[in-house]
Amino acid sequence: MSLVIENGWPRTAEWTGGELRLGGIGVRDLAAEFGTPAYVIDEEEFLARCALWRDALPDGEVHYGGKAFLCPQVVRWLDTAGLCLDVCTGGELAVAMAGGMDPARVVFHGNNKSVAELRRAVAWGVGCVVVDSFTEIERLAALAAEAGTRQRVMIRVTPGVTAHTHEFIATGGDDSKFGFSLNAGLAAEAVRRVLAEDSLELAGLHSHIGSQITDLGGFTLAAGRMAAFLTACEDEHGVTIPKLDLGGGLGIVHRPGDPVPPSPAEVVAALRAAVPSRVRLAVEPGRSIAGPTAVALYEVGTVKDIPGVRTYVSVDGGMSDNPRPAMYGAAYTAVLASRASDAPERPVTVVGRHCESGDVLVRDLPLPADVRPGDLLAIPASGAYQRSMASNYNHVTRPPVVAVRDGAARVIVRRETEEDLLRLYV
Ligand SMILES: Cc1ncc(COP(=O)(O)O)c(C=O)c1O
Numbered sequence: 001m002s003l004v005i006e007n008g009w010p011r012t013a014e015w016t017g018g019e020l021r022l023g024g025i026g027v028r029d030l031a032a033e034f035g036t037p038a039y040v041i042d043e044e045e046f047l048a049r050c051a052l053w054r055d056a057l058p059d060g061e062v063h064y065g066g067k068a069f070l071c072p073q074v075v076r077w078l079d080t081a082g083l084c085l086d087v088c089t090g091g092e093l094a095v096a097m098a099g100g101m102d103p104a105r106v107v108f109h110g111n112n113k114s115v116a117e118l119r120r121a122v123a124w125g126v127g128c129v130v131v132d133s134f135t136e137i138e139r140l141a142a143l144a145a146e147a148g149t150r151q152r153v154m155i156r157v158t159p160g161v162t163a164h165t166h167e168f169i170a171t172g173g174d175d176s177k178f179g180f181s182l183n184a185g186l187a188a189e190a191v192r193r194v195l196a197e198d199s200l201e202l203a204g205l206h207s208h209i210g211s212q213i214t215d216l217g218g219f220t221l222a223a224g225r226m227a228a229f230l231t232a233c234e235d236e237h238g239v240t241i242p243k244l245d246l247g248g249g250l251g252i253v254h255r256p257g258d259p260v261p262p263s264p265a266e267v268v269a270a271l272r273a274a275v276p277s278r279v280r281l282a283v284e285p286g287r288s289i290a291g292p293t294a295v296a297l298y299e300v301g302t303v304k305d306i307p308g309v310r311t312y313v314s315v316d317g318g319m320s321d322n323p324r325p326a327m328y329g330a331a332y333t334a335v336l337a338s339r340a341s342d343a344p345e346r347p348v349t350v351v352g353r354h355c356e357s358g359d360v361l362v363r364d365l366p367l368p369a370d371v372r373p374g375d376l377l378a379i380p381a382s383g384a385y386q387r388s389m390a391s392n393y394n395h396v397t398r399p400p401v402v403a404v405r406d407g408a409a410r411v412i413v414r415r416e417t418e419e420d421l422l423r424l425y426v
């Protein structure tokens with residue numbers, strides 16, 4: 001079975017009489033039972049993608065990047081699949097705890113963790129804290145000493161590599177809010193300072209160059225620089241630095257015709273080739289696990305033809321459940337998912353229901369000319385950075401996540417209600 005998804009759809013996606021089925025269930029039934037908009041996540045796909053990474057790195061560590069999509073059920077899937085978890089806020093830490101994650105398998109990231117978050121992480125016994133600033137090294141050392149423990153840490157390094165991706169999601173260059181610059185000598189100083197703290201144990205070095213990367217060049221370059229830096233630090237200080245965590249970042253296909261990224265096995269092979277075999281490798285894939293697992297399901301509400309200009313198809317979600325087109329110019333596709341149509345195709349622009357002209361989900365998309373209110377549209381590759389970045393803009397409630405498998409569906413994140421929203425107001 002090919003594990004690189006070249007068309008964006010999860011492996012159980014099939015069409016019967018023009019209707020899309022996911023995990024053995026038709027989207028009309030899913031919409032009738034759970035409403036729209038909804039994210040439908042394919043459990044089999046999620047577990048298979050975890051296994052793909054784990055099998056690519058059997059002698060290393062795979063930390064799922066929880067920022068892509070996290071809820072207690074995801075934590076339980078990670079546990080089943082034998083993966084570790086990367087969190088980057090106290091909130092993500094709380095979800096890890098709620099899902100029953102073993103703290104030893106949690107890595108805690110973030111460029112501005114609060115003292116309270118660090119204290120909680122140390123008390124819970126997180127496996128590793130990735131230190132990101134000199135201030136944090138001091139803070140964490142004091143907190144670990146106060147708790148009477150020796151906290152394992154990795155040092156986040158920016159290796160001066162500019163990934164080929166959107167500028168907002170490139171993180172490995174010298175001008176970055178994340179980590180310690182290698183070129184500016186800050187990373188070397190961070191190593192000195194961590195080694196000087198009795199309450200900290202230097203477990204490894206870390207870098208993450210960016211996200212939605214579809215070629216190996218940046219990964220290889222960063223791995224080589226990090227490996228050389230690790231060796232130089234070991235030589236300078238006469239210590240062993242056992243681990244190199246090279247982050248996440250592998251991209252996915254959103255639309256047929258998008259560049260097909262390398263497979264996890266190819267990424268790991270490239271990293272391994274650049275890093276001495278004595279060093280344990282870790283990776284932090286988020287999007288490449290969660291992204292292709294979910295489909296966003298919407299109902300068409302209105303169709304507006306502006307002769308000679310454009311046809312707008314409005315759906316019942318939008319930038320609040322998928323901010324990526326507006327934030328990064330991300331390009332998606334959508335299909336008519338609830339029925340067959342013989343109508344000729346014509347280009348339309350699929351928009352959301354927000355009070356914002358930039359609330360566009362898919363631009364210039366060929367759809368059958370008879371698309372009408374009540375039809376369901378499905379957008380594949382919606383499993384990463386969509387529910388996790390969803391907002392309540394315009395007091396829209398956030399959609400549920402429905403897991404499908406073997407003909408059964410269950411809610412793993414329920415739909416938000418207006419009651420949920422109003423509960424915040426005093
Ligand atoms: C430190 C770190 N690790 C892992 C990830 C996961 O990245 P991706 O979802 O691109 O695999 C991110 C996000 O880009 C990150 O910042």
Ligand SMILES: N[C@@H](CCCC[NH3+])C(=O)O
Nearest residue numbers: 067169211212324384385
């Ligand atoms: N949120 C971004 C990725 C950021 C990755 C986290 N460091 C996206 O949707 O592409």
